[in-house]
Amino acid sequence: MSILRLCAWLENTQVATSIRESTWLFPTVETIHVLCILIVVGSIAMFDLRLLNLSSRDRSVTEVYDDVMPWTRAAFVGAVIAGGLLFSSSATKYYHNVPFRLKMLTLLLAGLNTAYFEFWTRRSIADWNNAPRTPLSVRLAGGISLALWILVVACGRWIGFTK
């Protein structure tokens, strides 16, 4: 089945139709989506700033990670579910929307950056976990992540200003 047919099927589901036709459902789901994204971006920024040596220098990287990540994960799941519901309400329209596509691409890149950090850079964590100054590869991971998440928010906001 092609993606477009999948979109057409999705927006004809009961849930998608209800969101599209209701006056209050879309803004409500959107509010939940925004709340979740704020927590995701704000908490990831805390961790990225630690990787960049710009904050929490008196705490180990793992300590900041453990404090922040459970909330990031939970909020991310919420953002994906709420975002999926918003997408379903006009799936075909969003599929063709340029800022939407850019947002998904940026999200994918942020995911790849995280995966690279988790599976590769993190192996040497014992060397820099408590260091007030982290190595370049770690700072890069933090900087790239921060930049990509800023773009995710910018693209998300941009979607609302396009037809």
Added chain:
Amino acid sequence: MVRGHRVIQAFCDWLSNTPVSLKIQTILWIIPAVQTVHILSVSFVMASMAMLDLRLMGIAGKRQPIARMVDRFVPWVWRVLLILATTGAILIVGEPERELLNSMFRAKMAMLATVLVITFVVQRRSNRDAQFWETRRVAATAVGCVSLLLWVGIVSAGRWIAYM
């Protein structure tokens, strides 16, 4: 009440015809760009305050003392608030009626004023006595809970401005 409304309406009419407002209205990317900076700043404040509120409630970050978290987060919240006030002001100048005559905007401002007073008190008490909130579990939980609910309300009202 009706008179107050008319005064605000007149103010909006005047403001939307000022050269600055007209400039913002004609350059289409300004509003989305400023909104993006506003939202990113909100995410910073929201995540910081949520961590602190959850700590006050005894739910998150228990390895750090409350006073330490207050020192870590609250000074930044005040700084970022300046960015929020500036970007918010630009959005008001660009679209005065959308904000000033909007009941959601007013609810947002009322909740914001309340939460800022609460945050100020939390910080002040904590600075004077680092044990203040640690030894008052019930009060700390209540304050954290009210503050978190207010921030959720502020964000929600902010998003609903567009739908009123």
